[in-house]
Amino acid sequence: xxxxxxxxxxxxxxxxxxxxxxxxxxxxxxxxxxxxxxxxxxxxxxxxxxxxxxxxxxxxxxxxxxxxxxxxxxxxxxxxxxxxxxxxxxxxxxxxxxxxxxxxxxxxxxxxxxxxxxxxxxxxxxxxxxxxxxxxxxxxxxxxxxxxxxxxxxxxxxxxxxxxxxxxxxxxxxxxxxxxxxxxxxxxxxxxxxxxxxxxxxxxxxxxxxxxxxxxxxxxxxxxxxxxxxxxxxxxxxxxxxxxxxxxxxxxxxxxxxxxxxxxxxxxxxxxxxxxxxxxxxxxxxxxxxxxxxxxxxxxx
Numbered sequence: 001x002x003x004x005x006x007x008x009x010x011x012x013x014x015x016x017x018x019x020x021x022x023x024x025x026x027x028x029x030x031x032x033x034x035x036x037x038x039x040x041x042x043x044x045x046x047x048x049x050x051x052x053x054x055x056x057x058x059x060x061x062x063x064x065x066x067x068x069x070x071x072x073x074x075x076x077x078x079x080x081x082x083x084x085x086x087x088x089x090x091x092x093x094x095x096x097x098x099x100x101x102x103x104x105x106x107x108x109x110x111x112x113x114x115x116x117x118x119x120x121x122x123x124x125x126x127x128x129x130x131x132x133x134x135x136x137x138x139x140x141x142x143x144x145x146x147x148x149x150x151x152x153x154x155x156x157x158x159x160x161x162x163x164x165x166x167x168x169x170x171x172x173x174x175x176x177x178x179x180x181x182x183x184x185x186x187x188x189x190x191x192x193x194x195x196x197x198x199x200x201x202x203x204x205x206x207x208x209x210x211x212x213x214x215x216x217x218x219x220x221x222x223x224x225x226x227x228x229x230x231x232x233x234x235x236x237x238x239x240x241x242x243x244x245x246x247x248x249x250x251x252x253x254x255x256x257x258x259x260x261x262x263x264x265x266x267x268x269x270x271x272x273x274x275x276x277x278x279x280x281x282x283x284x285x286x287x288x289x290x291x292x293x294x295x296x297x298x299x300x301x
Contacts, residue, residue, distance in 0.1 A: 012285060025050065025207045026259075050279075066098050117173065118175050128160055129154075133155070154182065161199065165203060208256060210267070229291065256269065
């Protein structure tokens with residue numbers, strides 16, 4: 001790239017930098033971007049640049065692969081039902097140790113190391129998240145629906161964003177682990193996608209960005225050339241009903257949809273396997289991934 005091309009790149013980004021100043025952007029950080037060291041570095045650089053141009057980022061993270069590794073090391077068996085980890089006391093202890101300890105503090109360390117100011121918290125801190133016990137429904141051999149107990153898996157009841165808002169107002173980047181407590185103080189593991197979407201709505205975020213290991217929502221999930229660059233909430237519902245959106249993509253679009261219904265202006269599903277994918281989505285005309293908006297005409301610059 002020559003000097004003129006570099007200048008052109010900066011000029012292309014300038015309108016977006018201006019319009020996103022003072023915007024709150026919630027990032028759901030997970031997938032390969034957490035595991036691959038090079039991608040991890042690029043995400044932290046992206047977040048620092050966002051902060052440097054006046055954006056207010058908030059990070060909510062998962063950590064399933066790290067939990068799996070620790071459970072294997074400790075010879076603790078685990079199983080999944082409908083995509084959710086069955087969580088007994090032993091698994092919950094490991095999950096909290098890994099999510100709120102290892103993963104959360106590793107993100108904070110990497111971001112602070114390159115010049116940022118991050119603070120790691122969990123859903124327990126400041127009563128940020130209160131949950132109730134989540135059950136799933138299964139059909140028995142008679143076709144009857146029964147409620148199944150999957151252990152210490154939480155369903156969000158309330159969000160108190162006071163602590164997150166305090167950190168943002170004092171120039172910190174909050175890094176949030178999806179571990180929370182119920183009204184009795186018992187600890188639960190919570191799906192990080194839903195935590196991110198709920199927090200985005202509760203703090204009045206302008207954008208919600210979900211990093212995934214896919215290019216975005218594709219008309220044919222096995223063909224990335226069929227990427228759907230923009231969807232409305234109505235189109236999301238249509239694609240779920242038709243089966244275009246299926247399996248693991250359903251909870252991702254559902255948490256995006258929920259954030260939009262809570263007042264977030266735009267949600268983005270972005271390929272976290274691509275270096276600097278956040279900057280490419282935010283600051284350049286073409287963008288990447290799938291943007292979900294409330295309705296036709298709901299796009300902002």
